[in-house]
Amino acid sequence: MxxxxxxxxxxxxxxxxxxxxxxxxxxxxxxxxxxxxxxxxxxxxxxxxxxxxxxxxxxxxxxxxxRGFDPAVFGQHIGMTLPYDHDSLLEILEMRQALETQFFPAAFQTMSARRLKQLRGLTDAMRARAEEGKTFLDEDEQFHAMLYEGLENRTLSGILSGFWHFFKTASSTITTGKDLPHTAALHAVIVDAIETGDPQLAAHRLDIHFFDVRNRLAHLAEQDIKASPR
Structure with a gap:
């Protein structure tokens, strides 16, 4: 059947x-x-x-x-249907890292002075919010979307948007308190490397940013396991 x-x-x-x-x-x-x-x-x-x-x-x-295929709707569908747990967060993050690092060399070649200025503005906004103890997930999402805007790849943008929809809903406690200035700085050094015209250095710093988030997620998972009743 x-x-x-x-x-x-x-x-x-x-x-x-x-x-x-x-x-x-x-x-x-x-x-x-x-x-x-x-x-x-x-x-x-x-x-x-x-x-x-x-x-x-x-x-x-x-x-x-x-309506046809809308990558953004497809991505949001993924984001809304996955379970909100640490395993799913780590899997989503691994997929984001794989996609973003794979597409980053091509995206680097499309970088314009206008987009570079916008990226710097977003990192400045992140730092300002961090100094006030406020999270900046919206600016973070805009930053990563801006990195790949020049590729004009609607499917990539839609899938990444779906990942963010899930990530922002499920990870509200990942970046708080003392982590905020550190996370903002990790984005700023990516822009520093792009400004120097060094794609390998920029890609390396993008990877460092992802590994930092993964380490914090793993640490939170360990804390939850220790705190759970036995």
């Missing part, structure tokens, strides 16, 4: 074969049921699943429309 995922693949292929473009109305449920040899109930379940993924959008009193 075909699974819901199998039916989703068939539906997406059919819509593409029919030439349905983003913004176009979808065929009616009876039309889709006939073309796919499926019951209307099954068609409705598939459309609801595609709607949850952001591929299809529904409007009250109107036919469903094709």
């Amino acid at each position: 075909a699974s819901l995922e199998d039916h989703q693949v068939r539906m997406v292929r059919l819509l593409r074969d029919l030439g349905v473009q983003p913004g176009d109305p979808l065929p009616t449920e009876p039309q889709l049921a006939l073309k796919l040899n499926m019951s209307r109930q099954s068609v409705r379940e598939v459309l609801c699943a595609l709607q949850a993924l952001g591929f299809v959008e529904a409007r009250q009193g109107a036919r469903r429309r094709m």
Whole structure:
């Protein structure tokens, strides 16, 4: 028996074969049921699943429309469905580190004076907030997004946005108190290296930043284990 995922693949292929473009109305449920040899109930379940993924959008009193693949929605879906625990945080961080370090050499080549100035402004804002004892997750997200903006890779940006959606929700206590100035400084030295025109040094400092976050996550996990009742 075909699974819901199998039916989703068939539906997406059919819509593409029919030439349905983003913004176009979808065929009616009876039309889709006939073309796919499926019951209307099954068609409705598939459309609801595609709607949850952001591929299809529904409007009250109107036919469903094709939205197409939106990397940001896809990334947010990942971020919202993962469990909020230390293992998931570490896995997400490892994936972020792998993606960002892999794309960083190409991103370095696209760096402009304007973006470099914006990156410096973000690190200054981080330092100012750190001195006040305030966290700066929004500035941190903007900093990393700005690093890769020049690549104009929507899929990369969407996936990283999803990681951040998860990370910001699940890691509100990772960077607090005495860690704040240190974390802000780690971002500033990345910009220092970019300004010198040394891609290897900048990549090395980006890696150091990620390893620092991973060490703090591991330390928090150890504390939770020690604090848990036995």
